[in-house]
Amino acid sequence: MNFEQRYTYNYPCPIRFGPGVIDEVGPHLREQGLKRALIVTDPGFIKLPLYESIISELTKSGLTCLSFSDIDKNPVKKNVLAGVSSFHDQKADCIVGLGGGASMDVARAVALKAYHERDLFDFDDALGGDKYVTNEVPYFITIPTTSGTGSEVGRSTVISEDESHQKRVLFSPRLMAKIVFADPALTMELPKSVTAATGMDALTHNIEAYLSKGFSPLCDGVAIEGIKLVHESLIKAATNPCLESRSKMQMAALMGATSFQKGLGVVHSTAHPLSTVFDTHHGLANAVMLPYGVKFNEEVSKERIEFLCRVLDLGETSTKSFIDWIIDLNKSLGLPLNLTELGVDPSKMDSLCDLALKDVCHLCNPREVSLSDFKNIYTNAFEGTL
Numbered sequence: 366m367n368f369e370q371r372y373t374y375n376y377p378c379p380i381r382f383g384p385g386v387i388d389e390v391g392p393h394l395r396e397q398g399l400k401r402a403l404i405v406t407d408p409g410f411i412k413l414p415l416y417e418s419i420i421s422e423l424t425k426s427g428l429t430c431l432s433f434s435d436i437d438k439n440p441v442k443k444n445v446l447a448g449v450s451s452f453h454d455q456k457a458d459c460i461v462g463l464g465g466g467a468s469m470d471v472a473r474a475v476a477l478k479a480y481h482e483r484d485l486f487d488f489d490d491a492l493g494g495d496k497y498v499t500n501e502v503p504y505f506i507t508i509p510t511t512s513g514t515g516s517e518v519g520r521s522t523v524i525s526e527d528e529s530h531q532k533r534v535l536f537s538p539r540l541m542a543k544i545v546f547a548d549p550a551l552t553m554e555l556p557k558s559v560t561a562a563t564g565m566d567a568l569t570h571n572i573e574a575y576l577s578k579g580f581s582p583l584c585d586g587v588a589i590e591g592i593k594l595v596h597e598s599l600i601k602a603a604t605n606p607c608l609e610s611r612s613k614m615q616m617a618a619l620m621g622a623t624s625f626q627k628g629l630g631v632v633h634s635t636a637h638p639l640s641t642v643f644d645t646h647h648g649l650a651n652a653v654m655l656p657y658g659v660k661f662n663e664e665v666s667k668e669r670i671e672f673l674c675r676v677l678d679l680g681e682t683s684t685k686s687f688i689d690w691i692i693d694l695n696k697s698l699g700l701p702l703n704l705t706e707l708g709v710d711p712s713k714m715d716s717l718c719d720l721a722l723k724d725v726c727h728l729c730n731p732r733e734v735s736l737s738d739f740k741n742i743y744t745n746a747f748e749g750t751l
């Protein structure tokens with residue numbers, strides 16, 4: 366494999382992949398007749414020299430870049446409304462989502478809301494809100510700078526309510542990026558902690574998609590390859606990065622989000638409340654909850670888990686062996702192994718369980734999850750019992 370080369374893919378949307386593709390973004394937008402791009406990114410990234418170098422690359426072709434970065438770690442509605450005002454006030458004609466999951470989520474929601482009058486949460490997918498996405502959306506492209514969320518290839522966005530911080534999912538096929546520019550060179554300098562947490566998010570997407578119920582061999586195939594790529598490259602990308610490991614992780618992230626069109630599961634439903642209540646990083650929450658979620662699914666997913674053991678050449682084919690592999694991965698990445706190590710307050714157990722039950726991800730879990738199941742899973746995750 367040549368990791369210096371640039372590739373074009375058209376699944377699930379047009380993707381330019383490879384080191385250096387960032388130099389194609391400006392010319393691409395100018396070819397569409399676009400002149401003023403609203404660059405939606407996060408407040409941490411905008412301070413980095415990498416941001417400056419990306420903007421200077423984008424402006425070479427005469428594009429005017431207008432920045433918007435007033436977004437929370439777990440984005441809320443007011444971030445989106447401020448972004449929409451920025452889009453109109455600065456007379457932008459296209460939107461670029463640049464960064465990790467939070468940037469992509471806000472960029473996509475700004476694109477949705479820019480030409481739609483309704484309240485943002487009228488578009489809530491759980492309420493059938495996609496039927497209101499009837500107007501055009503501004504030309505929207507994505508440039509990931511982490512390898513985790515895979516949101517660059519997504520069609521949905523997660524935005525929380527301002528006060529309650531309850532997560533709402535907005536979905537429409539119209540919200541898919543017109544093109545993704547995935548340039549692994551942009552991820553070379555990511556710190557170990559970010560590489561680890563986001564990488565475990567990518568792994569969780571691929572595993573949960575593969576184990577989720579329903580018939581979708583298309584997604585299953587993508588997920589299995591995604592898991593293999595994480596196995597081959599995450600520790601290297603986090604501890605001693607090279608272009609190959611960074612390229613494989615960027616691809617694994619894209620594949621995770623592609624495969625979870627099939628669905629996610631109990632791990633995401635237990636991870637989301639940790640972000641809601643404690644503002645825990647999403648990938649970190651998944652990393653901690655993943656072994657406990659896999660254990661919960663053991664009785665219904667044994668065959669699939671054992672198949673993954675064979676794919677990864679783990680030697681022993683058992684759920685224990687698979688869970689041990691995940692735990693070893695977390696250990697090698699320096700991540701916490703249970704909720705106590707994560708510093709979570711156990712007195713919030715009831716609200717965590719209530720939020721987990723309300724979360725839609727577990728509806729696709731291969732094993733039905735009740736309120737008492739959530740309590741057991743969290744209890745095991747506090748105690749480190751597997």
Ligand SMILES: [Fe+2]
Pocket residue numbers: 514566570633647651
């Ligand atoms: Fe995720």
